[in-house]
Amino acid sequence: MAHIVGGLATSHVPSIGTAIAKHETETPYWKPFFDAFKPVHTWLDQTKPDIAVVLYNDHGLNFFLNTMPTFALGAAATYANADEGWGIPVLPSFTGEPRLSWHLANALVDKEFDIATCQEMLVDHAFTLPMKLMFPNAGDRWPVKVVPVSINSIQHPLPSPHRCWKLGNVIGEAVRSWKSDAKVVVVATGGLSHQLDGTRAGFINADFDRFCLDAIVDHPGSLVRLSTAEIIEKAGSQGVELMTWIAMRGALPNEVSHISSTYHVPVSNTGGAVLLLDTASQPSAAPERVEHRVEA
Amino acid sequence: MAHIVGGLATSHVPSIGTAIAKHETETPYWKPFFDAFKPVHTWLDQTKPDIAVVLYNDHGLNFFLNTMPTFALGAAATYANADEGWGIPVLPSFTGEPRLSWHLANALVDKEFDIATCQEMLVDHAFTLPMKLMFPNAGDRWPVKVVPVSINSIQHPLPSPHRCWKLGNVIGEAVRSWKSDAKVVVVATGGLSHQLDGTRAGFINADFDRFCLDAIVDHPGSLVRLSTAEIIEKAGSQGVELMTWIAMRGALPNEVSHISSTYHVPVSNTGGAVLLLDTASQPSAAPERVEHRVEA
Amino acid sequence: MSDLHHIEGTPIFDGNAAMKGYALNKMCFSFNSEKNRAAFKADEAAYMRAYGLTPEQTQAVTSRNVLKMIEAGGNVYYLAKLAGIFGLGVQDIGAQQTGMSVTAFKQHLVDQGV
C-alpha cells in the first residue's frame, strides 16, 4: 500500500514567483521566507516522495464562475501552468498520476463527496510556486508526480472547514489503501491571514496565524470547528485558504512529528507561513521554529 | 414560503425532438408517448407553476471530461440550448431564477453537498425536450422560470442512488424554506431502461421499468437502496438516468397523489415513461395508468 | 450485489477507460460545432492527428467500428456525435455492436416491450 510520508503547508502569494524571477530571494524582505524551505529540502532529500497530492485553490486560471466546483480533483496525465495575467513566469508542466487520481475519485464519491473530476486542468501559482519552493533546482523535470485538488475559495457558499477536514480524511484513507509502494507527500498551499478586498484590505492577524501554526499540529479540532465566517473575521477574506491546511492535516495520521515551522510577516499582503510534518510516529527532536518580521 | 406543487418524470431521448420537428407526433409509433402529456397539460393548466427545478443529465453539450461535476447547479439568468451535433432543432432559451439557485446552493453546501455552481450553462435535449413536451405551445416564451440541476451520468464513479435521493431531500427542504410565494414543479428527465453501448446494446427491461413506475410513487426506498451496478444490470448502462427520478422523488413529500403514468416501449432504444405526481395530500381519484407497446 | 465490471456486454466508462480515451472523446466533443464536423469530413486523418488520437483510436474511427472505439476508451455519449457525422443513429450503432441487421435490432427493441 502507498505510504503518506508527511505533510507540508505553505503560503503561495504570486510575488514569490516575482522574487524568484528577479533573484531577490536573498534580500532581507524575502530571505527568511525562502530559508524556511531549507529544512524542507533536507526532509525531501531524505524521504524522497514519489507523488505530491496538492491541496490548493485556483485563483481564476482554470476555473471561472461558469462552472465552479466545490472540490476539483485533477485526473490528467499532465498539468500545465499558464499566463495568469500579472506577469509571473510560467513554470514547466507537471506529470500527473491519474491512477491515484481515479483511486481517490472512487473513494471520495463512495464516501459521498461530490467532486468534479478534471482530466485537463491548468494549475496556477498556488500550485506551481510551492512546487518551485520545494524543488528549486528541478528545472523542467519535477522529481514527483502530482495529483492536484482545488478547493473553491472564490464563490460563496464555500465548503466548511469541517467538510474540508473530512475531505482530507477520505484522501488520507484512500492513499493508504492504494495498491502501490509509492511514497506520498500531502501539500497544502494558501493563507495564512490576508485580505485583498474592501476597506479592511491589508488585514493580517499574526496572533491567529501563530495559533493556526500550533493548532494544526496537535489540536486541529480547534480549527476544524470554526465557521467560514469566523475564519474570515479572524484571518481576512482570503484567509479562507486555511481550508487547504485543514484538509492536508485531515489526510495525515493523528500522531505526527513536527519538523519545522516558520512565520514571516509580511509576505506581500500575507502572513507568510511554512510548516512541515512527518508521519513517523516518534518525534525525532524538538521542532525547528522560526519567527520573522520584516523591518520597516 | 415557496410551495412544491408536484413532480413530473419523463424520458428524454433525442428522437422526440426529431418527431416534433417532422410532425410525427400522431404516428402510431409516437402518439402514445405524446398522449401521455395530455394529463400533464391539464395539470399544468390547473396548477400553473412559476418555476421548474429540472433534474437531468447533460450528454456532452455543456460539460466535457475536462471538468465533470458530480452535481452541477445552474445559477444563470438565462440558459441557452445549442447544436448537439445530431441535427435536432435548437429550442428557445430559458429564463433562470438565480435567486432560487443561490438559495439552493447555500442549502446544499450547508448540508455538505459539494456542488458546482454554473453561472453560464448550455442545456441539452435532456432539459429542453421535456420542457417542450410540457409546454408544446410555448413558442419562444416559456411559461416557467427554471433552475437546472445536472447529475453526472457519464463518467464513473457516478453518485449513488442514495446520494441522489438525499440531494433531492435537501432541494425539497430548501425550496419549501425559500421566502417567496412561487409555485415550483420538480421535473426529472431520463430513463427508463436503455443501453446504447456494448454487445448488450438495445437492452430494455420492461418488468423493471414497471416496477420503477410503481416504486417511485409509494416505496421509493426500494430504488434508493439499489447500487449503481444493480441499476446498470437491471436497466442498462444508460438506465442510470433513473438517478434523476430518484432525486425528484426525494424532493417531494412522502405522501403524494399519483395523477398519471404512461409506459410505452420502445421510444427509440428506450423504455419510454411519463409519470406525474401531485403534492396535494389527498389523492383526488385513482391514477390514470396507460401502457403501450409499439407493434412490429 | 452486482459487480460494475462484470455485467455481460456492458462497458463501464470508468477511470481506466477515461485514461485511454481522452483524445478520442475530446475530438468527439468538438463535433458539437458544425464547422468542426465539416473539417472532420473534409480530412478525417488530419483532424484525428490534430486531436492526437492513438493508432488504435484512429483505426477504430476509420473502420467505423463502434466496439473498437469503446475498447479504445470512447464513451458512447461522445461517440454518438461522431456516428451522427457518418449518418448513423443509435439504432444503427446498436445493430452494429450486436451484430444484428438494423431491422432485426429494431424488432428486438419492440420485442422487449412485453
Place this chain on the structure above:
Amino acid sequence: MSDLHHIEGTPIFDGNAAMKGYALNKMCFSFNSEKNRAAFKADEAAYMRAYGLTPEQTQAVTSRNVLKMIEAGGNVYYLAKLAGIFGLGVQDIGAQQTGMSVTAFKQHLVDQGV
C-alpha cells in the same frame, strides 16, 4: 458565531454579488490572455461593451475605483487581473481601498507582524 455579512470592511462574494458581477468578472477572466489584455488597452470602451458591462461597472473600471468595482459585483481575484493591466499590484489596490498612501499601506502590513 460570526455573521458572514457583517464583518467590518469585508465584502463577501456570494450569490448576490455574483448575480450583479458576472459580466465584469467574465471580462476580467479574459485577461489571462495577452491578446485580450492588449485589446482592452487599445480600446477600453469597446472591450467593456463587448462583455456587456453595466453602466455602473463601466464607470467603476473607467475611474479605476476598486471599491466601486466590488460594489458592482466584481470579485477581487478576477479584478486583480484587471488591476495588473493598470500596473497596480495588490498593495496599490490595498492602499486605494483603505485610503492610505502606498507607503503607509506597506507600513501597515509590516506593523501587523508583531
